[in-house]
Amino acid sequence: MTMPRVAVLDYGSGNVHSVVRALGHVGADVELTSDRERVVSADGLLVPGVGNFHACMAGLEAVDGAALVDARLAGGRPVLGVCVGMQVMFDGSDEPSGSAPPRPGLAQWPGTVSRLRAPVVPHMGWSTVTAAGGSVLFSGIEEERFYFVHSYAVVDWVLRVAPGGLAAAAPRVTWSEHGSPFVAAVENGPLSATQFHPEKSGDAGLRLLKNWVMSL
Numbered sequence: 001m002t003m004p005r006v007a008v009l010d011y012g013s014g015n016v017h018s019v020v021r022a023l024g025h026v027g028a029d030v031e032l033t034s035d036r037e038r039v040v041s042a043d044g045l046l047v048p049g050v051g052n053f054h055a056c057m058a059g060l061e062a063v064d065g066a067a068l069v070d071a072r073l074a075g076g077r078p079v080l081g082v083c084v085g086m087q088v089m090f091d092g093s094d095e096p097s098g099s100a101p102p103r104p105g106l107a108q109w110p111g112t113v114s115r116l117r118a119p120v121v122p123h124m125g126w127s128t129v130t131a132a133g134g135s136v137l138f139s140g141i142e143e144e145r146f147y148f149v150h151s152y153a154v155v156d157w158v159l160r161v162a163p164g165g166l167a168a169a170a171p172r173v174t175w176s177e178h179g180s181p182f183v184a185a186v187e188n189g190p191l192s193a194t195q196f197h198p199e200k201s202g203d204a205g206l207r208l209l210k211n212w213v214m215s216l
Contacts, residue, residue: 049084086193118179132172
């Protein structure tokens, strides 16, 4: 049986080697790359992300990340965003950009990433989730805890799909809570994402990655 080939997008965002190791552990043939041909042709693309939203967007711009993601999704080829790699899939973020100019997100989903509505921020540690019905990512691990490290998240899901309409099936949205609810994961056709770090979430995180890899 051929191992699914997964490209981890290399754009200078933090230490991605734990993601590479985790994907290899669950049966993927993993490559850290920003080469267009390798990224577009892979069975799956994982977009990592740590740190500041705008800094991550600057890194993505440097490797033409928006075009790479667009090209894959246009062909129905799976993409998984992790942590800030999930946040950049939205329109933008309220996170201060520091000395750099603020940047818009990739706008694959509508909505703005905002500061968590909680007495203690950042949210750092293990939390349960309320998995969406029919979730592929959370199959068999619906009751598990996952490891979060973030101060910003999507707190309002604004994409709506009209019942009986011609649009694709409604996205599966998984929620968690820190002070108030926030989006912990989304599964929307070929595009999926998690706010938590599956590669740091022990056996449950590995199972989630395996579920994704096996779906490729």
